[in-house]
Amino acid sequence: MTERIRILIWNENVHERENATVAQIYPAGIHGCIAGALKSDDQLQVRTATLREPEHGLSDAILDQTDVLVWWGHAAHGRVQDEMVDRVIKRIWQGMGFIALHSSHYSKIFKRLMGTSCSLTWREAGERERVWVCNPGHPIARDLGRYFEIENTEMYGEPFAIPAPDEIVFLSWYEGGDVFRSGCTWKRGNGKIFYFAPGHEMYPIYFNSPVQLVLRNAVHWAAPDPVRWIDTCPQVPADKAAERLSIKGPRLHKEGEQGLK
Amino acid sequence: MTERIRILIWNENVHERENATVAQIYPAGIHGCIAGALKSDDQLQVRTATLREPEHGLSDAILDQTDVLVWWGHAAHGRVQDEMVDRVIKRIWQGMGFIALHSSHYSKIFKRLMGTSCSLTWREAGERERVWVCNPGHPIARDLGRYFEIENTEMYGEPFAIPAPDEIVFLSWYEGGDVFRSGCTWKRGNGKIFYFAPGHEMYPIYFNSPVQLVLRNAVHWAAPDPVRWIDTCPQVPADKAAERLSIKGPRLHKEGEQGLK
Amino acid sequence: MTERIRILIWNENVHERENATVAQIYPAGIHGCIAGALKSDDQLQVRTATLREPEHGLSDAILDQTDVLVWWGHAAHGRVQDEMVDRVIKRIWQGMGFIALHSSHYSKIFKRLMGTSCSLTWREAGERERVWVCNPGHPIARDLGRYFEIENTEMYGEPFAIPAPDEIVFLSWYEGGDVFRSGCTWKRGNGKIFYFAPGHEMYPIYFNSPVQLVLRNAVHWAAPDPVRWIDTCPQVPADKAAERLSIKGPRLHKEGEQGLK
């Protein structure tokens, strides 16, 4: 593929503006930091969007130009408008990749894609996290060693209320004695989904070099296959059936009618 | 298990009241017909509920007494209140079984559980359907032969926009030349979910004897394991960590605080 | 179910006879220790078998009376005859449950069921292991707390070369800094399979009370559903087809012939 993969990094961008610690760690915002990490890869074209922009920066025009959407939210899940949620989910079904970061396990979009509560346990103690590679052959683990470490992290622990992942790429070990499925993949429609746990805003986690490598690997992995998808629940009339067919019995629907939704 | 499994059959009950053909086929409603089919099994305790009842017949008191919820909807998906949808989904996560019938592929509850569009193709021509057993050892296929037939059916065809099922119990062959994954299982939280395609209201499909057998088998299969589940995203304070831990660095959350949702 | 579940505990029983430390820990053999743990549950009927018995104690007569087979092997995987391996695998396909313990990840049977190498990393340092419950609602986790601990264990670590499990019940945290998917389920044919990592023979792990509880829970979970299964690759002759069919074109096989295998 010689064309670049078009990445949109979305951030609610609340704590960077309201909390002095976060502002100091991420002067350009979490989205700005991640954008910097992705721009080092010249196969990627990188843009950002935030909650306060019109349509949260998620207009159809912008999504038309997006192959993979990276999502970070925490304090403002409830402020994301349902219309944008529906819009993003449709794009994912059509093939747009979706990377949910850290507290985005509780974002409207991620919960809707999973169909579960996405509950977990947590502890904010600045402890050490060691992220283990479960499959060194997975594209998202490319060029990583057996594990990498994050000096200060928020613990996210089991039980994590998700459907069984298609693949588990990372498992985390915590200084405080917990474990977590910290890197998981799923597919919904044709969209590839990756959840990656590290990223609490009170620590400079997105400046961590292996974390940045994971993000670059992940957007490559999540890029859509160049294929089509239908999602219209079409009626196939009897005279278009693959086998010759004559209509029998009563009918609720008229020929050519759309189904009930 | 000597206690009976408590079944609640939910039906929107619209077409039986508004369409003369449906009224004639199902004088006691689709729910009444299915209730009759399940009551023949004395291990089951069977009740029904419909859209027009207060809280759609889905009060907490009733759900407290429900092990498996059977769902039929078609014309009135949009009239099911979101509060009831949320309530039912929480019960499913806690372990309540959920059987989605026919056009309920487009119900709010089923779509939320799947995280996909649940689109399919369809044709209302009264054609013949042959339902094949993919796994004769699956509990939902118990006492069925290699296949059974439905004389007049609405065709539901591929592509069916669902996440890969945990197991495919039935595949359907249609006279008009189509095929469909007509019996599929998933798990969400601790709830066992079964989608079963046959059941168009213009034909007396729920009087079909093998169809009734499938429904009896399915509610037995979907009955919850007697286990607990947590879904509160609890904070585990540092002094309760499994390993001795002292807090390092800045904190966003106060001790004992609930997380952001 | 009022009938008891019939358990067969198989142990290669090599190190108990050849290594003084192991002999001292398990004077009745690992199989004897596990048998004791299961016999405390009067819903279970428990027997044992070892490598040195005729047919390794896995005669057809014995397997006819077995609902769930618990397997422990380490030093003698290669000495298990292929005929017994084939025999056990057929029973699993038919519905017999199979619990693979610890170093049985490398047993012929488990590797054949998985279709992967089942490689892992390991360290024998007597370190502490904490086994976390990933799904407190899973039947195998019944009556366990959030986690349990094993004072001295052999570390089994990622990457663990298995197909994506149907469900992950346990994840382990190790004192030495590693993690592992230590409790996983799959299905092959109608057999339910559970792999449980703890159990190095140099430490008294099967005397650990939560470990014993896991084993009791697991054999209940793995008990077969009372259903049938076919596995004969049968020819369905044209005159027995569901739709009327006349034979067209040349044929390789004769009517009624068995297929090539």
Place this chain on the structure above:
Amino acid sequence: MTERIRILIWNENVHERENATVAQIYPAGIHGCIAGALKSDDQLQVRTATLREPEHGLSDAILDQTDVLVWWGHAAHGRVQDEMVDRVIKRIWQGMGFIALHSSHYSKIFKRLMGTSCSLTWREAGERERVWVCNPGHPIARDLGRYFEIENTEMYGEPFAIPAPDEIVFLSWYEGGDVFRSGCTWKRGNGKIFYFAPGHEMYPIYFNSPVQLVLRNAVHWAAPDPVRWIDTCPQVPADKAAERLSIKGPRLHKEGEQGLK
């Protein structure tokens, strides 16, 4: 990717030499026909191998140059040497793609990868098969319509004794009234596996244009990601543990020793 994907088409090549009908249909062998279909794609580099060649044409030197192996066998599954089976399976675990065609559901390699019996039902009546696309967005379905037809086919029907596929790409409808999961994917280690049912040697199925398109799509899909994989079950000594660790208790293994297999 500018480098070509290196394909090896393996055929037992028995019936083309022993059966006059097959010889007439496939004068260049089934492998020759498929090679022609793939060579039309200049992103592919195509070679063939057959059972009678030294090492069945599966030497290490040849496998070193193979990204995706396409496999056709029927009459001679038992004559494939176990050493070659082991060799091929290791390559698959490392990432080599594997396409199993038609009666290869009963090949030693495919059965070993699945861990199930791979039984199905069948009928050789030259009936019509219609192959439906379950996911029009899947790379293996690229450029296909809603379905394609095969004028004369051998029926392969349910139940098909396989583990639940990662994805079902195709479902087949048969004139005789049966259905089949005729296009399925799995992963084992890092190898992508695709089973495709059409291909009975008594009919010219591999000359069918959509069938050829499926094969071209499939080898693209199955090409390995350029990643590494370990499969050696390495011991990690205590002094190399991620956390500082001192050895406690007795030991079975010596430092640096390989584990028991």
